[in-house]
Amino acid sequence: xxxxxKSPVDEIGKRSYPAFSxxxxxxxxxxxxxxxxxxxxxxxxxxxxxxxxxxxxxxEMGLLxxxxxxxxxxxxxxxxxxxxxxxxxxxxxxxNNIKFPEDEIxxxxxxxxxxxxxxxxxxxxxxxxxxxxxxxxxxxxxxxTWDVSSCGTGGTKLSPACNINKKFYQTGDPSISYGCxxxxxxxxxxTLFFSEVLGRNGFKTERVLAIVEYDxxxxxxxxxxxxxMRPSHFFxxxxxxxxxxxxxxxxxxxxxxxxxxxxxxxxFKNDKEKYYYLASQVAREFAEVSAKFEDEYIxxxxxxxxxxxxxxxxIIDYGSIRQFGLFHAEYRYDDVQRYSTTILEQRQxxxxxxxxFAQIADFLTTGKKKSLSHFRxxxxxxxxxxxxxxxxxxxxxxxxxxxKKQQDFLLQxxxxxxxxxxxxxxxxxxxxxxxxxxxxxxxxxxxxxxCMRDIMRELPQIYxxxxxxxxxxxxxxxxxSSYAKRTDLKLTVMRKRQVNRxxxxxxxxxxxxxKEYTQSQGQFLLELTMRSSVxxxxxxxxxDSITYIVDKVQKLRPKLSHDELYQLAQQFATYxxxxxxxxxxxxxxxxxxxxxxxxxxxxxxxxREGL
Amino acid sequence: MKLVLYSGGDEEDNLQLDRAFIDLLGKKNPVVTFIPxxxxxxxxxxxxxxxxxxxxxxxxxxHFPVDVPFDRILFQEVMxxxxxxxxxxxxxxxxxxxxxxxxxxxxRTFVQKGGLLTGLSAGAxxxxxNVEMAANPQFDRDxxxxxxxxxxxxxxxxxxFFPHFKNSxxxxxxxxxxxRDTKKVIYACPDGAGLVVSGAELRFxxxxxxxxxxxxxxxx
Numbered sequence: 001x002x003x004x005x006k007s008p009v010d011e012i013g014k015r016s017y018p019a020f021s022x023x024x025x026x027x028x029x030x031x032x033x034x035x036x037x038x039x040x041x042x043x044x045x046x047x048x049x050x051x052x053x054x055x056x057x058x059x060e061m062g063l064l065x066x067x068x069x070x071x072x073x074x075x076x077x078x079x080x081x082x083x084x085x086x087x088x089x090x091x092x093x094x095x096n097n098i099k100f101p102e103d104e105i106x107x108x109x110x111x112x113x114x115x116x117x118x119x120x121x122x123x124x125x126x127x128x129x130x131x132x133x134x135x136x137x138x139x140x141x142x143x144x145t146w147d148v149s150s151c152g153t154g155g156t157k158l159s160p161a162c163n164i165n166k167k168f169y170q171t172g173d174p175s176i177s178y179g180c181x182x183x184x185x186x187x188x189x190x191t192l193f194f195s196e197v198l199g200r201n202g203f204k205t206e207r208v209l210a211i212v213e214y215d216x217x218x219x220x221x222x223x224x225x226x227x228x229m230r231p232s233h234f235f236x237x238x239x240x241x242x243x244x245x246x247x248x249x250x251x252x253x254x255x256x257x258x259x260x261x262x263x264x265x266x267x268f269k270n271d272k273e274k275y276y277y278l279a280s281q282v283a284r285e286f287a288e289v290s291a292k293f294e295d296e297y298i299x300x301x302x303x304x305x306x307x308x309x310x311x312x313x314x315i316i317d318y319g320s321i322r323q324f325g326l327f328h329a330e331y332r333y334d335d336v337q338r339y340s341t342t343i344l345e346q347r348q349x350x351x352x353x354x355x356x357f358a359q360i361a362d363f364l365t366t367g368k369k370k371s372l373s374h375f376r377x378x379x380x381x382x383x384x385x386x387x388x389x390x391x392x393x394x395x396x397x398x399x400x401x402x403x404k405k406q407q408d409f410l411l412q413x414x415x416x417x418x419x420x421x422x423x424x425x426x427x428x429x430x431x432x433x434x435x436x437x438x439x440x441x442x443x444x445x446x447x448x449x450x451c452m453r454d455i456m457r458e459l460p461q462i463y464x465x466x467x468x469x470x471x472x473x474x475x476x477x478x479x480x481s482s483y484a485k486r487t488d489l490k491l492t493v494m495r496k497r498q499v500n501r502x503x504x505x506x507x508x509x510x511x512x513x514x515k516e517y518t519q520s521q522g523q524f525l526l527e528l529t530m531r532s533s534v535x536x537x538x539x540x541x542x543x544d545s546i547t548y549i550v551d552k553v554q555k556l557r558p559k560l561s562h563d564e565l566y567q568l569a570q571q572f573a574t575y576x577x578x579x580x581x582x583x584x585x586x587x588x589x590x591x592x593x594x595x596x597x598x599x600x601x602x603x604x605x606x607x608r609e610g611l
Numbered sequence: 612m613k614l615v616l617y618s619g620g621d622e623e624d625n626l627q628l629d630r631a632f633i634d635l636l637g638k639k640n641p642v643v644t645f646i647p648x649x650x651x652x653x654x655x656x657x658x659x660x661x662x663x664x665x666x667x668x669x670x671x672x673x674h675f676p677v678d679v680p681f682d683r684i685l686f687q688e689v690m691x692x693x694x695x696x697x698x699x700x701x702x703x704x705x706x707x708x709x710x711x712x713x714x715x716x717x718x719r720t721f722v723q724k725g726g727l728l729t730g731l732s733a734g735a736x737x738x739x740x741n742v743e744m745a746a747n748p749q750f751d752r753d754x755x756x757x758x759x760x761x762x763x764x765x766x767x768x769x770x771x772f773f774p775h776f777k778n779s780x781x782x783x784x785x786x787x788x789x790x791r792d793t794k795k796v797i798y799a800c801p802d803g804a805g806l807v808v809s810g811a812e813l814r815f816x817x818x819x820x821x822x823x824x825x826x827x828x829x830x831x
Contacts, residue, residue: 458685464671465642465688474684522670529674530661534654538679575651594756601651605679 017079019063023136023148024083025108033248036233037111038156040088040134044104045153048085048220050077051185051213051557052192052565058209061224062141072562084222085212086110088134088154090181091168110134112156115232116239118305119160125236131159132181136222144260147228148209152183152220185213185557188221189550191318196573197541198323203292204314217554225314226260229253231282231306231353238360241369250364253311254278262312275361276380282311282357283380287387289313290350294343295395297324299331299543301340302349306356322543325609326448326481327429334443347388354384393418396425399456400506401531401580406513414512421505427498428452428479434487440611449484451609453536459506460528469507472499481609531580538608541576545607549600556596568593572600613727613809614767616735618774619699620802622663627816631807632694633667635727641693642671648700648733649708650676656698678708690717694727697734702745705733706764707757718765728767732774735805740766744773744797748785751775768808773799776820783827791825804831 015021030037055070064076088110089100112130120128132155136148154171155162161179162168171181188211195205206228212220229249237246254274258266263281268274289309293300299322300315301308308317315321320333320340333340341349358375362368375381390411397407397418410418433447458478462470470478472491476499480489514524549572553565560568571589575597589597613635617628645660647653657674664672675681675689689695695718697705709715722728730737733753736744741762745753776782776799786797798806804817819830 454682458682461673462685462688465673465692470684477684478682520670526661526665526670526672529672530654530658533657533674537654538650538676580654591754594754598756 015079016075017063019061019139019141020079020083022139025106025110025134025137027111027135027137027147029113029135029252030109030111032252033245035114035242035245036237036249037113038129038158039109039111040090040154040156042086042088042106042110042134042153043100044082044106045085045087045214045220047214048081048212050080050210050562051219052188052208052211052562052569053080054192054207054209054569055566056570057207057224060141061139061146061209063139063209070563070566080210081212084136084150084210084220086134086150086153086220087171088112088156088181090154090171091157092155092170095168096170110136110153112158113233114158114236115230115307116236116305117160117232117307118303120163122163124239125232126240127158127163128160128236129156129158131156131161131179132183135228144226145256146224146226148222148224149228150220150222151187152218153181155179155181182218183221184217185211185219185221186217186550186554187319188219189553190546191221191223192569193549193553193572194318194321194323194541194543194546195315196569197576198298198315200573200577201296201579203296203298204289204310204312206310206314206316223316225310225316226262227253227256227311228316229256229311230309230316231311231356233311234360235306235356238356238363238369243363243367243369246360247364250275250278250360257281272361272365275364279354279357279361279380280383283354283384284387285311285313286350286354287384288391290347291388291391291395293346295392295399297327297343298322299324299333299340299343300346301333302346302353303341304349304352306353309353322611323541324448324611325540325542325607326451326483328445328448328611329430330432330437330444330446331440331611332443332445339443351381351384354380393422396422397509399452399532399535400509401456401460401528401535402509402513403531406517409516410509410512413516414509417505417508417512421502421509424498424502424505425452428455428502431488433483433485435485445611447481447483449481449488450479451481452479453540454481454538455479456532457536457538459503460525460532463507464522464525464529469500469503472496475499475503483609534580534582535578537578539601539605540578540608541604542607542610544610545604548603548607552596552599552603564590564593568596568600571597575601576604612722612767613725614722614738614807615727615729616738616772616800616806616808617729617731618735618776618800618802618805619732624803625805628803628805628807629664629667631814631816632727632729635807635809636694638693640671641669642673642688642691643669644673644675644689644692644695645698646675646677646689646695646734647698648702648705650679653698660696660698677712677714678704681712690721690726692726694729695721697728697730697737699732699734701756702733702736702742702753703755703757703759706737706742706762707759709737710759715765719767722765722767735772735774737764738767739764739770739772740768744771747789748782750781769796771795771797772806773797774802776801778820786822787825787827790822794824797822798830 058064112134114129116125117128133149133151134153136150139146155169159179161176169179173180192208195207199205206223206225209224210222234249257263301320310316329344355375358378358380359372394407428450429452431449433449437444437446455478476489514521615632645657647656653676661672736742742764799820804819807814815830821828
């Protein structure tokens with residue numbers, strides 16, 4: 001068998017999985033933004049085997065038929081390997097005149113895209129971008145175009161190592177790590193388990209389509225999303241004052257958003273309206289996502305380069321993503337040369353990104369690039385603040401268990417109460433341990449001492465049972481986390497007042513809703529009990545728990561088939577689905593998986609308050 | 612002592628037992644605690660439980676998983692509730708969780724103080740002396756995934772209870788031999804049937820079967 005599909009188009013109709021043939025390196029970005037990418041020839045990489053394939057996602061993308069069983073077969077496996085098991089022929093290979101058999105070389109080139117990355121010395125995006133990733137292409141299904149890219153396909157000239165050390169590296173060069181162009185299966189697994197959970201819980205995110213495994217734990221991790229563009233794809237060209245390429249990137253992105261019906265407005269009177277609409281969309285998306293990150297304790301290292309996040313606020317690159325169990329708002333990741341931002345600083349970084357898009361809109365409209373500070377009071381930033389405050393309020397009401405229409409009602413008629421409640425909620429959420437800042441495994445932290453999920457879960461059912469408010473002592477007993485020491489829990493006059501304030505405001509919102517919807521208080525508290533028990537489940541996933549689960553999966557993997565890994569990832573995501581409106585789930589777990597899943601649950605429980 | 616032992620089945624099957632449960636509650640606006648056998652997706656079970664018993668005008672419920680740590684305040688509310696329901700599931704896992712959370716003694720005290728305890732399937736087996744009926748017969752038993760060897764349970768009644776009973780020769784053969792060997796009495800109930808204990812009185816609801824000293828008796 002020829003390892004490379006030389007004429008994929010001709011073979012459509014003969015193949016069982018024709019949609020895969022579109023993932024052949026061809027991508028509209030290549031033509032539309034010529035200066036936004038570097039192209040590489042690629043060759044078939046031998047020795048790969050499929051260790052994971054996401055059947056559900058593949059069906060959603062139209063790669064598989066709707067009724068395809070969730071079971072691998074030899075033909076599908078061959079198709080996955082022929083499509084994704086590849087390595088680029090990079091500058092090192094060319095300079096050193098390394099020859100590869102012609103029949104192993106793919107007919108099309110694959111692109112690595114250019115984007116701004118703060119770890120590059122250049123700091124303007126001239127040399128940075130996909131350092132070990134190429135884009136496989138696009139597939140369109142049910143009115144949605146998907147981007148597919150693969151990580152671990154060889155070192156490109158856009159990697160930090162190439163530019164810091166000013167030399168090209170052979171793919172797999174053991175003298176460097178990140179710059180060697182390879183990726184590990186464990187990275188794919190971490191992304192898989194984390195993204196499936198966050199995706200189920202309303203986060204926009206990249207998803208893992210497949211993982212191809214090689215010797216020594218190496219792998220190619222294939223990701224998909226309806227639009228894999230990041231702000232950093234724009235910022236490099238903005239920094240370089242490259243009007244033409246910036247316009248091309250922007251037009252390319254807008255076209256995809258319209259094509260995918262991701263925007264409400266799809267026609268524009270002129271370019272000015274179009275580019276400012278983009279800025280306002282970014283303001284809304286980044287306000288909402290930074291509020292959600294704060295409220296769900298997601299640490300996503302947002303910075304001025306606009307890397308680590310997609311244009312619609314979707315999560316990409318799970319290497320630096322964490323979800324904390326408590327509001328550990330002072331955690332900073334230690335990246336050797338510097339510390340990361342904290343959860344609370346993410347908002348300002350998100351706002352900075354929005355400010356850059358105001359600058360981009362102006363630049364593209366006037367042809368003149370003004371300084372960024374010129375836009376520090378731009379109306380899109382006001383929009384950002386408005387959306388952010390609204391999202392924070394809504395997120396809190398959602399956590400309490402209110403339904404969408406009840407949230408709307410409270411936001412329209414009881415906004416001062418909601419805002420006051422958010423303030424007192426923050427008082428507890430942000431309370432810190434007297435222990436102060438200390439070193440943790442990968443950075444520094446100061447412990448949060450209260451578990452807001454516990455109080456939100458228990459409050460309605462205790463009110464229902466007692467028909468009275470809690471004493472400050474009882475309230476503290478419920479809300480205290482395992483990090484809290486006796487000195488942290490001292491009931492000062494101020495804290496007692498805040499406990500009463502918390503409960504009175506909570507009940508005042510409950511009463512307002514019961515009055516509006518003519519429901520008894522008991523019935524409504526019962527409804528809140530049922531909803532908040534799902535939303536604020538005792539055992540919610542954290543970054544640490546994902547790391548330990550992936551370690552466990554890695555140990556089990558020699559005996560796990562790709563189908564089993566898929567089932568485990570699905571079952572884990574179902575278990576972590578915190579949607580109170582989800583339909584009754586009946587999961588039939590194979591006896592062999594029960595023990596594994598129990599191990600996962602136990603890890604999640606043990607790590608539930610951690611980082 | 613007030614107990615209701617449900618075998619299983621759906622809401623309609625258990626109408627008679629539910630009526631007996633409501634009669635035993637004998638109180639307006641009671642608080643009922645739902646203890647799932649495992650916290651895994653138990654919120655869904657709790658929802659179904661609430662939906663069902665809301666039909667009997669019960670509006671105050673507590674969801675109390677015992678395989679995750681709980682705080683003293685919620686636990687106090689549970690012990691103050693009027694009824695506690697032990698749900699179905701894996702009997703061994705459930706017993707292990709109750710034991711680890713030191714609830715065996717607490718539940719006994721709850722019953723002794725007049726609280727109404729109900730159990731479905733695994734939950735009902737737990738009310739008996741031990742969970743042998745979850746380990747037997749070999750062709751129809753729970754997996755002892757937690758590997759517990761001490762099978763002693765709440766020991767609130769002096770009989771064994773076998774839920775989801777199917778009236779067939781292989782069950783008969785097993786239970787006859789078992790009762791002959793152990794001298795125990797087993798009440799075996801198909802779905803929809805069950806037992807109601809009120810003080811010294813034992814009432815059978817639906818078609819139940821008793822096995823004793825190698826013999827089978829049909830009740831109702």
